[in-house]
Structure formats: structure tokens, C-alpha cells
Amino acid sequence: MIPKYSASETESKWQRKWAADGIYHVREDESRPKWYELTMFPYTSGDLHIGHWYAMAPADAHARFKRMQGYNVLHPMGFDAFGLPAENAAISRGIHPYTWTMQNIANMRRQLERMGGCYDWNREIITCLPEYYRWTQWLFLKFYHAGLAYRDKAPVNWCPNCQTVLANEQVISEGRCERCNATVTRRAIEQWFLRITRYAEELLDSSRIEWPERINVMQRNWIGRSEGVEISFELDHPGVETKELRVFTTRPDTIFGVTFAVLAPEHPLVERLTTPDHRAEVEEYVASTQHRTEIDRLSTETEKTGVFTGAYVTNRVNGERVPLWIADYVLPSYGTGAVMAVPAHDSRDFDFARKYDLPIKVVIAPPGWQGEELQEAYVDPGTMVNSAQFDGMPSKEAWHAIADFIESNDYGTRTVSYRLRDWLISRQRYWGAPIPIVYCDQCGTVPVPEKDLPVLLPPDAEFRPTGESPLKYCDAFVNTSCPRCHGPGRRETDTMDTFICSSWYFLRYASPHYDQGPFDPQKVKYWLPVDQYTGGAEHAVMHLLYARFFVKAMRDLGLIDFDEPFTRLFNQGVIIAQRQKMSKSRGNVINPDEYVAEMGADVVRAYLMFIGPWDQGGEWDDSGIHGVKRWFNRVWHLVLQGQEINWPKQADSQEVDKELRHMTHRTIKKVTGDLERFHFNTMLAALMEFTNYLSNVASEKSASASAWREAVEALLLLLAPTAPHMSEELWSRIGNTYSIHQQPFPAWDETLAAEERITLVVQVNGKVRDKVAVPASITEAEAKEVALSQTKVKSYLEGREVLKLIYVPQKLVNVVAR
RNA sequence: GCCGAAGUGGCGGAAUAGGUAGACGCGACAGUCUCAAAAACUGUUGGGGGGCGACUCCCGUGUCGGUUCGAUCCCGACCUUCGGCACCA
Numbered sequence: 001m002i003p004k005y006s007a008s009e010t011e012s013k014w015q016r017k018w019a020a021d022g023i024y025h026v027r028e029d030e031s032r033p034k035w036y037e038l039t040m041f042p043y044t045s046g047d048l049h050i051g052h053w054y055a056m057a058p059a060d061a062h063a064r065f066k067r068m069q070g071y072n073v074l075h076p077m078g079f080d081a082f083g084l085p086a087e088n089a090a091i092s093r094g095i096h097p098y099t100w101t102m103q104n105i106a107n108m109r110r111q112l113e114r115m116g117g118c119y120d121w122n123r124e125i126i127t128c129l130p131e132y133y134r135w136t137q138w139l140f141l142k143f144y145h146a147g148l149a150y151r152d153k154a155p156v157n158w159c160p161n162c163q164t165v166l167a168n169e170q171v172i173s174e175g176r177c178e179r180c181n182a183t184v185t186r187r188a189i190e191q192w193f194l195r196i197t198r199y200a201e202e203l204l205d206s207s208r209i210e211w212p213e214r215i216n217v218m219q220r221n222w223i224g225r226s227e228g229v230e231i232s233f234e235l236d237h238p239g240v241e242t243k244e245l246r247v248f249t250t251r252p253d254t255i256f257g258v259t260f261a262v263l264a265p266e267h268p269l270v271e272r273l274t275t276p277d278h279r280a281e282v283e284e285y286v287a288s289t290q291h292r293t294e295i296d297r298l299s300t301e302t303e304k305t306g307v308f309t310g311a312y313v314t315n316r317v318n319g320e321r322v323p324l325w326i327a328d329y330v331l332p333s334y335g336t337g338a339v340m341a342v343p344a345h346d347s348r349d350f351d352f353a354r355k356y357d358l359p360i361k362v363v364i365a366p367p368g369w370q371g372e373e374l375q376e377a378y379v380d381p382g383t384m385v386n387s388a389q390f391d392g393m394p395s396k397e398a399w400h401a402i403a404d405f406i407e408s409n410d411y412g413t414r415t416v417s418y419r420l421r422d423w424l425i426s427r428q429r430y431w432g433a434p435i436p437i438v439y440c441d442q443c444g445t446v447p448v449p450e451k452d453l454p455v456l457l458p459p460d461a462e463f464r465p466t467g468e469s470p471l472k473y474c475d476a477f478v479n480t481s482c483p484r485c486h487g488p489g490r491r492e493t494d495t496m497d498t499f500i501c502s503s504w505y506f507l508r509y510a511s512p513h514y515d516q517g518p519f520d521p522q523k524v525k526y527w528l529p530v531d532q533y534t535g536g537a538e539h540a541v542m543h544l545l546y547a548r549f550f551v552k553a554m555r556d557l558g559l560i561d562f563d564e565p566f567t568r569l570f571n572q573g574v575i576i577a578q579r580q581k582m583s584k585s586r587g588n589v590i591n592p593d594e595y596v597a598e599m600g601a602d603v604v605r606a607y608l609m610f611i612g613p614w615d616q617g618g619e620w621d622d623s624g625i626h627g628v629k630r631w632f633n634r635v636w637h638l639v640l641q642g643q644e645i646n647w648p649k650q651a652d653s654q655e656v657d658k659e660l661r662h663m664t665h666r667t668i669k670k671v672t673g674d675l676e677r678f679h680f681n682t683m684l685a686a687l688m689e690f691t692n693y694l695s696n697v698a699s700e701k702s703a704s705a706s707a708w709r710e711a712v713e714a715l716l717l718l719l720a721p722t723a724p725h726m727s728e729e730l731w732s733r734i735g736n737t738y739s740i741h742q743q744p745f746p747a748w749d750e751t752l753a754a755e756e757r758i759t760l761v762v763q764v765n766g767k768v769r770d771k772v773a774v775p776a777s778i779t780e781a782e783a784k785e786v787a788l789s790q791t792k793v794k795s796y797l798e799g800r801e802v803l804k805l806i807y808v809p810q811k812l813v814n815v816v817a818r
Numbered sequence: 819g820c821c822g823a824a825g826u827g828g829c830g831g832a833a834u835a836g837g838u839a840g841a842c843g844c845g846a847c848a849g850u851c852u853c854a855a856a857a858a859c860u861g862u863u864g865g866g867g868g869g870c871g872a873c874u875c876c877c878g879u880g881u882c883g884g885u886u887c888g889a890u891c892c893c894g895a896c897c898u899u900c901g902g903c904a905c906c907a
Binding site for chain 1: 819820821822823824829830831832833834836837838841842843844845858886887888889901902903905906907
């Protein structure tokens with residue numbers, strides 16, 4: 001009688017033993033190749049839902065596979081623990097964010113242990129603990145000293161009623177404060193930035209990383225490199241000393257078509273250039289744009305608006321005097337905050353010119369253009385017209401000719417602009433790493449000395465639900481002495497964006513308890529860079545870009561000696577529920593715990609890998625999970641049943657063993673290839689097929705004992721990365737030595753894996769008409785002969801002339817006939 | 819609007835290199851077991867037509883074209899869905 005499989009008993013038994021034996025404990029080992037396989041660590045927002053498992057279980061299987069292949073695998077786990085949700089929970093539940101976060105971590109760790117991950121828990125890191133954020137602060141200081149961190153004024157959402165800064169998500173429709181419904185304005189306040197733009201050019205280069213191309217494309221688009229020319233327009237305004245207005249354009253070929261110029265409302269020249277008769281209108285407009293949020297203002301849906309300043313600038317290339325407007329479609333933070341408007345060849349300028357009745361001057365003739373009025377901006381290449389000496393030139397050539405002309409006359413210079421902005425890292429929040437800066441009336445901005453780190457987050461700060469930095473009201477924190485002059489000083493009360501914590505955590509795993517620096521350089525040298533990173537694509541232009549920036553900056557600081565954090569990247573898809581992404585706020589989270597309790601972690605792991613290609617994700621639907629459960633029961637039954645069969649020493653016939661060994665080695669080959677490329681669904685399909693085949697072998701009972709043994713051991717070893725518990729249990733029940741997870745992954749014999757007989761497909765004019773089993777060694781001439789001799793084929797060829805035969809080795813013969 | 823990915827049975831999906839479309843699983847149907855049900859096991863299962871039958875023919879991978887001996891795969895146009903960006907001059 002074969003005992004029933006008890007998943008819950010077996011799983012907890014092995015989990016305890018693995019933990020007690022420390023089989024997943026990782027050490028540096030120069031004798032083996034290292035493999036650093038990292039899954040993006042989870043945010044500590046509560047329970048792990050099925051989406052987390054979808055990210056972690058297949059990644060764990062892949063890491064286990066690499067272990068079995070002989071790599072020294074670092075596959076660590078930790079928690080991204082600072083941030084807004086914890087603080088919001090603290091406010092709404094009256095519980096401290098630390099308590100709430102640590103409770104969540106305890107629960108998530110328990111869930112991950114139940115998943116059966118091969119994590120080395122000795123290396124766990126938690127970003128909100130001082131032993132971690134001490135080094136986040138240390139890195140900030142390194143950046144500060146290198147000129148990569150600076151303070152500047154930046155516009156933020158400001159609620160005049162609450163007297164506080166609001167995050168973008170706190171601004172509700174029509175630009176109102178979510179709390180008091182007052183109209184939010186934009187206000188410039190001092191904020192800390194990291195100079196990521198210094199690395200814009202290097203970040204564009206994806207040649208050293210093997211990442212999905214769509215992620216590279218998203219990063220390139222985000223960085224948004226544009227080649228153009230910064231051009232000076234002549235300015236002669238009474239009482240204004242500045243004699244030029246600089247604009248940036250990517251279309252110098254259109255410069256003869258400029259009919260007006262536009263400043264961003266925030267441009268510093270606006271106030272000085274506005275003439276008295278336009279002042280009232282301009283001031284009103286500037287004020288109205290401040291009422292609009294960035295999001296609202298940037299929307300292409302809203303109609304363009306603007307006002308005339310009363311001032312004029314002169315286009316140096318043709319001496320034309322054009323009016324100067326202000327409009328909020330011009331952004332202060334891109335280029336020079338001013339544009340030359342060419343309505344004929346730019347759709348935004350075109351719309352604006354139409355609305356305010358400004359002239360539209362064609363300087364690039366569309367094909368077949370007869371001088372008629374344009375119905376829309378013509379933005380494509382064409383022939384130059386109305387452009388003096390450049391007339392008749394193709395516009396693409398004129399681009400360079402005019403750029404040269406501008407440069408040689410000192411009207412401007414070629415430049416490159418990026419869409420990427422510096423990274424604003426200040427958060428008016430409590431639950432984050434304090435920025436280690438002290439303000440002193442005598443010495444100004446003073447960095448906290450390294451030896452005084454960490455700047456501890458005071459546990460007893462009172463948070464007010466205002467959105468304003470709570471640390472501001474914590475006197476014990478704010479009041480300090482200046483590290484330089486020892487006079488009274490005030491601490492910076494903003495905290496760092498949590499994306500800073502996750503920009504270097506992968507380095508900390510190499511030496512998580514090191515206390516002489518953020519990491520032990522020797523350990524980092526051994527483990528880094530990450531060989532395989534896995535996680536969601538939603539981090540394409542945030543975390544993944546920031547981490548690349550950090551590594552490049554740290555390299556230039558001499559801290560590390562590699563260029564990219566993550567050599568390979570794989571993005572798993574998203575599991576959705578009720579057509580929406582799973583999240584607590586949507587109330588559609590699926591908790592894996594009940595599935596684990598009912599069917600076991602192995603089944604849940606395998607099911608998540610089986611539902612489809614890992615990079616596709618999909619709607620959560622548990623209707624197929626019983627299929628996996630059934631398969632596991634069949635494997636269990638099959639392996640134990642096989643133990644009770646008295647297998648013959650010699651197979652009944654050589655053919656039986658030959659086929660069994662062929663199927664075994666073919667499966668090993670297929671599974672190895674699929675695991676390598678994260679094709680978990682087809683890997684499991686192959687293992688199911690193998691199981692079905694072995695069931696037949698077990699009922700025939702005619703294979704030899706050794707061939708059966710080989711097949712069953714292969715099945716368990718191939719299954720071990722996916723189902724670590726059941727495979728371990730069966731491994732021990734068939735009398736093998738502990739642990740299956742310390743066994744080498746099976747290797748296949750190419751001769752045995754190769755097909756001996758193939759199905760030769762015979763087509764007539766491309767349609768399948770017959771299939772013939774032939775030896776794989778068949779020659780081209782033989783195959784053609786076999787094809788033509790089939791009676792079915794002959795009947796199709798009756799009365800036709802055979803024109804030619806197409807032969808695809810090992811596959812088919814196509815008879816082309818007329 | 820721009821950039822990117824994807825459309826295959828009732829469902830999730832397979833087809834690694836332009837060469838057997840629908841592997842594997844779910845569901846459904848029929849059967850075995852059972853007093854019965856569940857579970858388990860066995861068989862059938864893309865659509866349509868013909869044959870008592872072993873079988874056989876036609877259609878079929880979002881739509882319409884094209885290239886090719888041959889297209890789920892390559893090319894062009896279009897439709898739909900999803901993801902990203904969204905006045906970046």
C-alpha cells in the first residue's frame with residue numbers, strides 16, 4: 001500500500017531540517033564560479049500576495065537550478081522598509097511605522113520560509129534599520145562631497161490653506177488639496193537633488209548589459225537625448241541689460257520661419273521684459289499658471305494659452321523683429337526655458353499661432369507645395385524656401401548648413417539637451433533616512449561627519465497628518481550643534497526618497513553585517529555585479545535607472561570597479577485579479593497562504609510556473625491548480641510504486657531500455673534548456689509528458705532496474721528546483737543520500753537524447769499528404785524516394801508533372817507538381 | 819498623438835531555425851469503481867462535410883493583401899488589447 005502524500009507535514013519537516021543544517025548558507029568560494037541571482041526585494045506593505053510569489057518562486061527555482069549546476073549561488077532576500085505607506089498606516093492606525101513595518105516583515109519572512117526559498121537568511125537586510133541606513137547616509141555624503149548632491153529651489157505642490165507641501169498623489173482633480181479642497185499652487189522651495197544628469201550620456205549606453213530591449217528603449221526615451229542648437233536672439237529692451245535671449249531648437253533648418261518667440265512663464269526675464277501696457281495681463285497669466293499642477297499643465301488635452309509681453313526679439317539670421325510671448329506650454333526646466341516659434345513646422349507653435357492669429361511662414365516646402373496655406377504644421381523634411389541663401393537645399397542638409405552658419409557668426413552653438421532631470425530626493429516625510437546635513441548660521445550648509453553617522457531617526461517624533469516634514473517639530477532632533485564651529489545648528493528635516501535605499505542594496509548583500517563601510521570591498525569584488533536580476537518592468541525608469549546611476553557614480557568615487565549593477569535582467573509579467581493589478585487599496589489581493597495550506601507550497605510554486613510564459617503574467621485563475629496537484633500525486637505514486645516493482649536485471653528487450661533511456665535523456669536536455677531561459681511552463685509540460693510515459697513503463701514492468709532507476713532519479717532531480725520539498729522526500733524514500741539540493745543537475749548524453757526515428761512529412765504543393773516513420777539517418781535521396789513511393793502521394797500526383805522536390809533534413813519532403 | 823509588446827480551440831497556453839498547427843494542463847462529455855456522490859483511473863474533445871468501418875475531404879493561428887514550393891512565424895496596410903511616454907522645442 002502506497003502512503004498518501006502529505007504536503008504540509010513533508011514541507012515543514014524539510015524546511016526545519018534545511019534551516020537546522022544551514023544548507024543554503026553561502027560563503028565565498030574561489031574554487032567554484034559564482035552566480036549572483038537577485039530578485040527585487042519586496043516593499044513591506046503587508047502580506048505577500050500571489051503576485052510576490054509569482055516574482056519569487058520561479059526566480060528561486062532558477063537560482064536552485066544554478067546551484068545544482070555547480071555555481072556558488074548568492075540568492076539573498078531582504079525588505080525595502082522605508083516609505084510612505086508605512087507612515088500612512090501609522091497615521092491611520094495609531095501605530096508606529098517601525099512597529100508596523102517590523103510586524104509585516106515577520107509575516108513576510110514566515111511566508112517566504114513556507115515558500116521553500118533557498119535564501120540565506122543570515123544575509124537578510126532591512127533598509128529602515130540604522131545599521132543599513134547609516135550607509136545610505138554615508139553614500140549621500142560621498143555624493144555631496146563629489147558635487148553629485150546639491151540643494152536647489154524646485155517647484156512643489158503647495159496648499160496655501162494647510163501651509164504645506166503635497167505629494168503629486170495628494171493633489172486631486174482640478175488641482176485641489178485632497179484634505180481641505182483648497183486650490184493647490186506651485187511654489188519653489190529648497191530641495192535636495194542628485195546630479196543624475198551628469199551620467200545621462202553613459203546611461204544611454206546599454207551595450208554592456210543584457211536586458212530586454214523594451215527596457216533599454218524605455219530608459220533611452222526617458223533620458224530623451226536631443227541634438228540641437230542653442231541660438232541667441234537679439235534683445236534690445238529699454239532698461240534691460242541682457243542683450244540676448246537664448247533658445248534651444250532641434251530644428252535650426254526652420255530658423256527663417258520664426259514668427260514669434262515664447263518664454264516659460266517662470267523665465268527670469270519675464271518680469272523685466274513685460275511692458276507697462278501688458279503688465280496686468282502677464283501677471284494674471286503667471287499667477288494662473290501657478291494654480292495649475294505640473295500634471296495638468298503638461299497634458300496635451302488642454303488647449304494652449306499664452307499672453308503677449310509687449311517685448312520683441314530680433315532673429316539674427318534675417319534681422320526680423322518678432323513678438324515675445326509667454327505660454328505655459330514652454331517648460332522652464334528644459335533647454336533654456338525659451339523657444340523660437342516656427343508655426344509652419346511645429347504643431348504646437350501652429351496651434352498657438354492659429355489661436356492668437358500670429359503669422360505662419362513656410363520655409364520648408366512640402367512635396368508639391370504651391371504656396372497655399374498649410375492646414376497643419378508640416379514637420380517632415382522638404383525643400384528650403386524663404387530662407388535666403390539656403391533656398392533650394394534639402395532641409396536635412398540645411399540643418400547642418402544653418403547650424404554651421406550660426407556657429408561661424410557666433411549666433412549660437414550646437415548642444416545636446418536631455419529630457420532627464422536631476423533626481424529630487426527630498427521628502428517631507430518622517431519614515432525615511434534623514435539627510436545628514438546641518439544648517440549653521442555661521443557655516444551655512446554643513447555635512448555631518450562620517451564618524452557621527454547614523455543620524456538616527458527619532459523614534460518619538462510626533463507625526464501630524466499635514467504632509468509636512470514631521471521632523472521639523474521634533475526639537476530634540478532639529479536642534480544640534482554645528483559639526484564645524486560647534487555653535488547652534490539645525491538639522492535638515494527632510495528625509496531621503498526610498499529609491500535611494502534600493503539603489504545600492506544589492507551591494508550590501510555581499511557583506512550584510514560589515515561595519516567599516518557600506519560593504520566589504522573584497523566581498524563585493526567576489527560577488528558583484530549581479531549576474532541575473534529579476535523583477536517587474538514597472539521599475540524600468542525609476543529603480544533600474546537609479547541603480548545604474550549609483551553604480552556609475554560609486555565607480556567614479558573609487559568605491560567599486562564595475563560599470564553596471566545588473567548584467568542580465570529578466571522581467572516577469574504581472575498577475576492581475578479582476579482585470580486590475582493586485583493591491584491592497586483595490587482590495588483584490590489573492591493570498592497564497594490558503595492555497596499553501598490546502599495543496600502545499602510546491603504545488604503553488606509549480607502552478608505559478610506552469611500557467612504561461614513567465615514574462616507574460618496574466619489574470620489569476622486557480623482553475624488549473626488541481627491539474628498540478630494531480631500531477632504531483634501521480635509522481636508520488638509512480639516513484640513509490642516503482643520501488644515495489646521487481647525490475648528485471650536485464651530488460652525484456654534492448655529496445656525497451658533504449659527507448660526509456662532516450663526519453664530520460666531527451667527530457668533532461670529539454671528541461672535544462674528551458675530552465676536556462678526561464679521557460680518554466682514548457683519545462684513542466686515536458687516533465688508531465690515524461691511522467692505519463694513513465695506510468696506506461698511502470699505498467700509494462702519490462703525495463704531494466706538500472707534504466708528505471710536512472711529515469712526516476714532524473715525525474716526527481718529535474719523537479720527539485722520547482723518542488724524542493726516533495727523531491728527531497730522522494731529522494732530520501734528511494735534510498736538516496738540527503739540532500740537532493742546538493743546533487744549535481746543531471747547531464748544528458750547527446751547520443752541517447754537524439755531521435756533515432758523521425759516522422760518524415762510528405763507534402764504535395766505545400767499541403768501535408770502523408771507522414772512516414774523513417775530512420776533519422778535517412779539520406780536526401782532515400783527520403784525523396786520514400787516520399788514519391790507512398791501510394792497516397794502517388795494518387796495526388798496522378799496526371800501531374802513533378803517539377804521539383806524540396807528536402808528539409810530530418811523534417812519533410814515537398815513535392816512540387818503541376 | 820508617439821514608442822513598445824501581443825492577438826492561436828470553451829479556457830491557460832505549445833510549436834527553440836520559414837517546414838506535421840493545437841504539445842502539456844484546465845474544463846466538458848462518455849465510461850470504470852461506488853448504494854450514491856466525491857476522489858481516482860480510462861477514453862473522446864478546433865470547426866464543418868462524407869463513410870457501417872479501418873478512414874477520408876474541406877476550412878482554420880485578429881482582418882485584408884504580398885513574398886515563398888511552403889507563412890502562427892517574414893513584408894505592407896488595417897482592427898483590437900495591454901504596457902510606457904505624453905506639449906521636452
